[in-house]
Amino acid sequence: MGRQFRKGKGKLGQRVDSHWKEIVRENAQWELFYKTQGIIPENEFEIFKKTCQENLPLTFRITGNKNHAKEISKLFINNHIPKLSNIDNAKPFAFPWYPNNLGFQIDLPKSEIKKNPNYSSTQQFLVIETEVGNISRQEAVSMIPPIVLDVKSNHKVLDMCAAPGSKTSQLVESLHSGNEQPTGFVMANDSDYRRSHMLVHQVKRFNSPNFIVVNHDAQLFPKIKLNNEWLKFDRILCDVPCTGDATMRKNVTVWKDWKIGNSLGLHPLQLNILLRGLQLLKKGGRLVYSTCSMNPLENEAVIATALKKFNGQVKIIDCKNLLPGLITHPGLTNWEVFGKDMKIKDKLDDSHGMLKSLFVPDDVENLGLENCMRVYPHDQNTGGFFITVLEKIDDVKENGKRVNEEEEEATKKQKVEVDATQPAPATEQPQTTEQPQQPPKELKHVKQNKTKLP
Known part of the structure; x- marks a missing residue:
């Protein structure tokens, strides 16, 4: 959702002529690209696109050691799933593929769960358990x-x-x-x-x-x-x-x-x-x-x-x-x-x-x-x-050298001295070389942005 403000005069701390403008969930280049790739069958593309335009349902997983996590899972299954199941469209369920029934989905956007009083007890449960670290809100x-x-x-x-x-x-x-x-x-x-x-x-x-x-x-x-x-x-x-x-x-x-x-x-x-x-x-x-x-x-x-x-x-x-x-x-x-x-x-x-x-x-x-x-x-x-x-399968590269051999050669070139005659102390900390192996010549190092893309 993009936020835009119009210029105008008003009292201190007061926004004048402000409004919210929804981002249009359309992109012609995206649609052309994925239709051309044929990744989604032609008869499914419209439902695929429509789903992409909708908000995600609420999902979470229960964290911590096995016994504690099972208690929290049991609490949600016994106290909240029956209530939610009686409400239209909520459809709560545990992921069949997540181990030990510790991952859950409620088929509603989190914004709707926050606003609707029918979900207030579940919303409170999610907030409290998230704050204490028992639940991770994760896609x-x-x-x-x-x-x-x-x-x-x-x-x-x-x-x-x-x-x-x-x-x-x-x-x-x-x-x-x-x-x-x-x-x-x-x-x-x-x-x-x-x-x-x-x-x-x-x-x-x-x-x-x-x-x-x-x-x-x-x-x-x-x-x-x-x-x-x-x-x-x-x-x-x-x-x-x-x-x-x-x-x-x-x-x-x-x-x-x-x-x-x-x-x-x-x-x-x-x-x-x-x-x-x-x-x-x-x-x-x-x-x-x-x-x-x-x-x-x-x-x-x-x-x-x-x-x-x-x-x-x-x-x-x-x-x-x-x-x-x-x-x-x-x-x-x-x-x-x-x-x-x-x-x-x-x-x-x-x-x-x-x-x-x-x-x-x-x-x-x-x-x-x-x-x-x-x-x-x-x-x-x-x-x-x-x-x-x-x-x-094996530590061998295209040129036939084993990776360990290549690393030893690279270490010598970097002039990193390792005294192999002295035993390592019992509390030895990991040592790192200043310059690791370089990427392949045809793929030069790419400067990363300091903020990870979505």
């Missing part, structure tokens, strides 16, 4: 990546673009889901130091000794030495900056701001972050790449390029079995690349100056992109999302 689809990452208590976990921290909170909860104190940790990173402080605030209610916040450009996340060994992560979440065009039900400014140039500009940044994440992943480890965008230039094009660069040493794994009851669609194996002039570009024509990584690769049928997961708003009254689960 349904954004709960998916931490679930398919499948974090265990002994895992070393990196969240590369963590702020504002709702997914990070899920990762910390998963780490502590067992009965014993976890031996792993969650390292949450964000490139903006102010948003990094937000992470501390978001997760501090867990009082976890296994959580650390760092502040680095994810494209150049430094190598870390722990106990005299280079640290490799068991699990990595790459929820990268994106155009957020699948969040237009919540962020209505997307309707007026959407243009194809945003995706073209973010593509190399997203690819750099993913490549760095795969370098930091250990053999047998799992990385989840996700965006709140439906644009294949930010999704399948990025995944396809990363798979080719790792030359068969990384594969997509199918994790739909972890999400029972969630309607998902397979990843795309064909898409069109638009230029800023909204004209389709030819892969074989070099005159347009577009990155080759934007286009469908020749061997796309061998990459397994159909195992990527797409979630569309009109299927289950949600936002849109893209999720891909990647597994590292």
Whole structure:
């Protein structure tokens, strides 16, 4: 909703001729782009568009340790769901795909729940439990990546673009889901130091000794030495900056701001972050790449390029079995690349100056992109999302060198002295090198904005 004020004279503190102007939920370029891609079947496009123009329903998940969370869940199910079920259109339910029935949706916008006296007791419950940290108001689809990452208590976990921290909170909860104190940790990173402080605030209610916040450009996340060994992560979440065009039900400014140039500009940044994440992943480890965008230039094009660069040493794994009851669609194996002039570009024509990584690769049928997961708003009254689960088969790159060997060579070039003859102290802190591995030559470092896109 955009706010506009007209100039005029009035008393101090008094607004004169002010009015609210609704943002028009239409964008001709967005509609042309997605109709041309054929992502949504022609007979479904109007309902898809209509759903995108509506406000999101209220969703939340219950946080904390298992026993406490079950008590809060039982309280909501017994005291509030029966009341809401008797009111037209509310339709409260637990997500069938969220573990232990701890994720819920009420099929009404939060603004209506606030205003309608019939929902006053539920609204009060949500406010109180949110304030004390028992409930996290989180969009349904954004709960998916931490679930398919499948974090265990002994895992070393990196969240590369963590702020504002709702997914990070899920990762910390998963780490502590067992009965014993976890031996792993969650390292949450964000490139903006102010948003990094937000992470501390978001997760501090867990009082976890296994959580650390760092502040680095994810494209150049430094190598870390722990106990005299280079640290490799068991699990990595790459929820990268994106155009957020699948969040237009919540962020209505997307309707007026959407243009194809945003995706073209973010593509190399997203690819750099993913490549760095795969370098930091250990053999047998799992990385989840996700965006709140439906644009294949930010999704399948990025995944396809990363798979080719790792030359068969990384594969997509199918994790739909972890999400029972969630309607998902397979990843795309064909898409069109638009230029800023909204004209389709030819892969074989070099005159347009577009990155080759934007286009469908020749061997796309061998990459397994159909195992990527797409979630569309009109299927289950949600936002849109893209999720891909990647597994590292081996620490080998295209040139045959193992990653550890390359890192050792890079360390020598950077003149970082490591005295291997002296044993590491028992309380040794992680060490980072000043200059990590650089991105591939054809993809130069992309300067990030200090505010994450929606």
